[in-house]
Amino acid sequence: MSRVSDTRDAAGKQSAPKPAAAPPQPAAPANEQPPELSPARRRGAMLRRLLAAGDWVALICALCVVTLATSATDVATLFWAVLFSPTWILVVKLHGLYDNDHRRIRHSTLDELPSLVSASVLGALVLDGLLAVSPVGPLSPTAAIGVGIGTLAGSFVLRGILRFFWHRLTGVAAGLVIGPAAAVNIVARRVSMGPFHGTDEFHFGRGTASLIETAPGRFTLRLEDFSVRNGPDLFVYLSPSADDYAKGALELGRLKATDGAFGYVLPPGVDPTDFASAIIWCKQFSHLFAVAPLESA
Numbered sequence: 449m450s451r452v453s454d455t456r457d458a459a460g461k462q463s464a465p466k467p468a469a470a471p472p473q474p475a476a477p478a479n480e481q482p483p484e485l486s487p488a489r490r491r492g493a494m495l496r497r498l499l500a501a502g503d504w505v506a507l508i509c510a511l512c513v514v515t516l517a518t519s520a521t522d523v524a525t526l527f528w529a530v531l532f533s534p535t536w537i538l539v540v541k542l543h544g545l546y547d548n549d550h551r552r553i554r555h556s557t558l559d560e561l562p563s564l565v566s567a568s569v570l571g572a573l574v575l576d577g578l579l580a581v582s583p584v585g586p587l588s589p590t591a592a593i594g595v596g597i598g599t600l601a602g603s604f605v606l607r608g609i610l611r612f613f614w615h616r617l618t619g620v621a622a623g624l625v626i627g628p629a630a631a632v633n634i635v636a637r638r639v640s641m642g643p644f645h646g647t648d649e650f651h652f653g654r655g656t657a658s659l660i661e662t663a664p665g666r667f668t669l670r671l672e673d674f675s676v677r678n679g680p681d682l683f684v685y686l687s688p689s690a691d692d693y694a695k696g697a698l699e700l701g702r703l704k705a706t707d708g709a710f711g712y713v714l715p716p717g718v719d720p721t722d723f724a725s726a727i728i729w730c731k732q733f734s735h736l737f738a739v740a741p742l743e744s745a
Contacts, residue, residue, distance in 0.1 A: 491618060496546040498610050500537050506602025507536050507571075510595050520588040525579065529587075529595075532578040536571040536599070543567040557608040564600055572596035637661040639720050640742040644674065644728075651677050653738025657726035659714075667720050669700060670711040678706045681732035686714075686723035690741045693729055696722075703728060 508530060515526045540546070543563045572592050580586040587595065639659040646652035655674035662668050669686065676682075682703040688694045700712035714720065728737040 495610075495614055498614070499546055499607060500540075502606035502610050503540055503599075503603045504533060504537060506606055507533055507595075507599045509602055510598030513598055514587075514591045514594045517594070518588065518591050521591045522584075525584045525587065528579055528582045528584050529575060532575055532582075535574050535578060539571040539574055540567045540603075557604060557611060560607075561604065564603055568596045568600035568603070571599065639667065640744050642725070642740040642742045644671075644676070644726075644738050644740040646677065646738050647736050651679075651735075651737045653677070653728065653740075655740075657740035657742065659720045659723075659726075659742060661720075666716070667714040667718065668711045669714065669726055670709075671726075672709045674705075674709060675707045676703075676728050676738045679730050679735075679737055681730055682706075682737060683729050683731055684712055685727050685729050686720075687725045687727050687739075688723055690724040691739055693727060693734075693736055697727070697729075698723065 511526055511529050511533075515521045515523065543566060545560055545563055545567060572595055575595070576586050576592050586592075637660065639661055641656060641658040644653040644655045644657060653676045655676075656672045658670045658672065660668050660670055669684070671684075684700045684703055685693065685697045686700065687697040698714075698718065700714070704710045723742065725742055726740045728739075729735075730737060
């Protein structure tokens with residue numbers, strides 16, 4: 449007969465089994481480094497810092513101009529205003545003006561103008577309130593208005609310049625669109641556009657022509673809500689002239705339809721800025737049916 453061994457204490461009572469010891473956890477390496485940011489996140493962080501620096505420079509310039517232009521603002525006021533200047537950046541941050549570039553696929557400085565106006569008004573009030581509790585006292589109404597308007601104008605200009613050079617120096621960031629094919633038209637960058645009009649009462653033309661960058665260096669001419677008088681041997685061209693066929697015009701193909709929406713892919717290597725209009729041209733009679741002057745979008 450087999451015997452089952454048990455464990456008893458000094459009083460003869462059976463003791464509870466001891467729980468198994470947990471396995472030891474491996475110690476973290478002493479030299480473990482935090483995960484690095486992805487290139488896209490690094491780009492976004494750098495752009496946000498540049499925009500904040502631009503806003504701060506605009507504020508300091510506005511304060512210096514107001515100090516020189518008004519007798520009520522002296523160097524001591526300028527010193528305290530510079531000391532309180534980070535609160536202006538905080539106000540702009542709370543308006544979300546440093547987060548739009550990485551939240552939206554397409555974003556321009558013009559899109560944020562209403563928020564810049566609001567941030568400038570609130571920033572001037574906050575700065576003036578802080579100066580009121582400082583030894584120098586608040587700004588005069590004229591000086592406060594000058595700081596607000598000057599900073600607004602400076603921020604708008606500097607933000608536009610920063611984004612202009614940023615997108616040209618850093619290149620185009622790759623992205624993936626998930627959804628219907630029509631979604632590409634939403635996220636693609638519109639280079640230039642213009643409305644169609646006919647050359648006379650008989651040869652009418654309506655709709656919009658848009659040159660769109662669908663991928664880095666790849667462009668498409670898109671005709672939307674388009675309608676034109678039917679005729680023989682009609683072709684679509686991009687012309688260097690803003691109102692007619694001209695030497696150097698680029699033939700894109702036969703007109704697909706006299707009504708509707710459709711597009712033409714430009715050949716690789718073509719620079720869309722070389723052309724000033726999209727035209728509907730009758731080859732057989734060398735006659736212009738409709739033209740859409742193209743202007744930068």
